[in-house]
Amino acid sequence: MPRAGGGVFGRNAASVLEIKPSSPFVVFYGEPSEAQNTELTGKLVLNNPESMSVKSIRMTLQGTRKVAWHTTNTVTPQPISQKHYFLNENLTLFPVDGSKNKAHKINAGTHEWEFKFKMPSTLDESIEGLPTNWIVYSLKATVDRGYISKPLTASSHIRIIRTLGRDLMESQPMEQINEDIWAQKIAYKITVPQKNYIVGTSITADYLLIPLRKGVEIANIKMELIESRQLFCEYAGRRVSHTTDVQVACTEGMMPENSMNVVPEGVDDVDQLFDECHRFQMTLELPKSLKHCRQSVDTENIRISHKLRLYVNLHNPEGHTSQLLVKNHVHLFISPNLPPREDQSVSVDPEILSQQAVQDEVNQNAPPTYGLHQLDSLYNDIDPSGFMTPGAHASYGSSGANTPFYEQSTSGSAEDLASLDAIAGGGPSSIALQNRLQDLDLNSHGSHSRFAPTRHHSSGNSTPHSRPNGVNQMPSSSYFDAATSDYDMEALSRTPSYNTAVRTPARTPISEDLPTYEIATSRPSSPSRTPTSRGSASPAHSLDTLREETERNTAINSRRESPRRSGDDGR
Numbered sequence: 001m002p003r004a005g006g007g008v009f010g011r012n013a014a015s016v017l018e019i020k021p022s023s024p025f026v027v028f029y030g031e032p033s034e035a036q037n038t039e040l041t042g043k044l045v046l047n048n049p050e051s052m053s054v055k056s057i058r059m060t061l062q063g064t065r066k067v068a069w070h071t072t073n074t075v076t077p078q079p080i081s082q083k084h085y086f087l088n089e090n091l092t093l094f095p096v097d098g099s100k101n102k103a104h105k106i107n108a109g110t111h112e113w114e115f116k117f118k119m120p121s122t123l124d125e126s127i128e129g130l131p132t133n134w135i136v137y138s139l140k141a142t143v144d145r146g147y148i149s150k151p152l153t154a155s156s157h158i159r160i161i162r163t164l165g166r167d168l169m170e171s172q173p174m175e176q177i178n179e180d181i182w183a184q185k186i187a188y189k190i191t192v193p194q195k196n197y198i199v200g201t202s203i204t205a206d207y208l209l210i211p212l213r214k215g216v217e218i219a220n221i222k223m224e225l226i227e228s229r230q231l232f233c234e235y236a237g238r239r240v241s242h243t244t245d246v247q248v249a250c251t252e253g254m255m256p257e258n259s260m261n262v263v264p265e266g267v268d269d270v271d272q273l274f275d276e277c278h279r280f281q282m283t284l285e286l287p288k289s290l291k292h293c294r295q296s297v298d299t300e301n302i303r304i305s306h307k308l309r310l311y312v313n314l315h316n317p318e319g320h321t322s323q324l325l326v327k328n329h330v331h332l333f334i335s336p337n338l339p340p341r342e343d344q345s346v347s348v349d350p351e352i353l354s355q356q357a358v359q360d361e362v363n364q365n366a367p368p369t370y371g372l373h374q375l376d377s378l379y380n381d382i383d384p385s386g387f388m389t390p391g392a393h394a395s396y397g398s399s400g401a402n403t404p405f406y407e408q409s410t411s412g413s414a415e416d417l418a419s420l421d422a423i424a425g426g427g428p429s430s431i432a433l434q435n436r437l438q439d440l441d442l443n444s445h446g447s448h449s450r451f452a453p454t455r456h457h458s459s460g461n462s463t464p465h466s467r468p469n470g471v472n473q474m475p476s477s478s479y480f481d482a483a484t485s486d487y488d489m490e491a492l493s494r495t496p497s498y499n500t501a502v503r504t505p506a507r508t509p510i511s512e513d514l515p516t517y518e519i520a521t522s523r524p525s526s527p528s529r530t531p532t533s534r535g536s537a538s539p540a541h542s543l544d545t546l547r548e549e550t551e552r553n554t555a556i557n558s559r560r561e562s563p564r565r566s567g568d569d570g571r
Helices: 350-364 418-423 430-445 489-493 498-503 517-522 539-570
Strands: 016-021 025-029 038-048 052-054 056-070 079-094 104-106 109-119 134-144 152-163 176-182 186-192 196-198 202-211 217-235 238-253 277-285 302-315 321-333
Touching: 016 134, 016 152, 025 038, 038 056, 038 134, 038 152, 056 109, 056 217, 079 109, 079 217, 176 321, 186 302, 186 321, 202 217, 202 302, 217 277, 238 277
Parallel strands: 025 152, 196 321
Antiparallel strands: 016 038, 038 109, 052 104, 056 079, 056 134, 134 152, 176 186, 186 202, 202 277, 217 238, 217 302, 302 321
């Protein structure tokens, strides 16, 4: 940061210009086609102890790309280098109208200006760590103080990170399984649990090795990470390229001593190979600096990919050594939670990684898997009447008092629908309809309880039934005024809220096992729909009434037709 020299009379007048971005890095989630545009925001702070004249204050967002290498297919290696400023955006902060012809006086003190740059999702991500190939972004601020005074300048490094898409981060890891029989010597199953890894973390592989040939011994195990770099640029009127493979991480060692699994004594039936079976894991630590290992990128001029190679050395009985090689592609990315510092090193915090792992597990298990639906289990070998709802077999009232539970719902309908089913084929009789309409009128007006409506009889001589709460029924001759009813229609029509439904205890709590046969059958069932001795006609009685009405109508019609026939005979 520039500092002014000593002022008059020995006073030190130093003006300080500082760029304070809201975040030192810009994050894009996913590829350019799926990522969303974002913004780079922040503040420019000017601290001037004395008043000063300023013509303009402007900021510049700049992106620079450099690609360079030496040819290897010529007698004398030729250097190829290309540097390009592919992004250059200017923003004037002061004066607001953009005029630069005259100077403006700024008083002493601290002044702040907010800035904002639009960042399209098609921008290349930052590539750092290689000495001659990189893509970097920077912010520059300039305070123009006129022709005589030296301008104040400041700069800030901005890093663009392109991480995994949110849908891919929340999905299951892409497991890579390598399983085969190699040269009739060894059967192997090497599993790499996922494909995407954060720069600076580690890669763990699971091994299952079974020697098939007698005398074959498993020797050294090796893991290495190869970084492949592809460079492209325009040279002599054509597009040229250069490819380099570099080992960036490696580890090797022998199998653990306790890796062998054998058939336990006394076990005859074994569904998998245990003899000479070796199970173990090996971990490859990734470099924690971008100077040694970069992220996987795919840009127009620089492409970086990574391959994981796993070697298994075998000692043959003939004396020579064979080597099994397994290759897997892995994708390294920079996590916004573990961004590189200014020295390009990555500090891996185990607590952040554990929190991220827990969050990923929560995202993967929401909604719950099928095995976690304990309330979906059904009772076995019991009568489902009164327990299954809706549509239980052989039970007209299977829903009844079971759904919804307790007081969150009004009482179930006690309407006798069986009579309608019995007479639906030939049409209801006038007496049956009259009885049903009378019951409907009484049921709609004669309730003294909000949750237990009373039931009336059309026969005035019969004794009224009583509900379990002890409220007696009034005779059918009683007349009720709708204005004096105790029904709370607003409460009856209100749907229970989600919180109410959650608070309502289920019939089978998660903490309990399924009920036994005795407990299940001892619980009260749903209200029965068997016909009672009320005014509504039973199916048999309805059929008899219909038959009587038919015979009476036939007799009346016969008497009406008889005079007509006698009159015709007289004429």
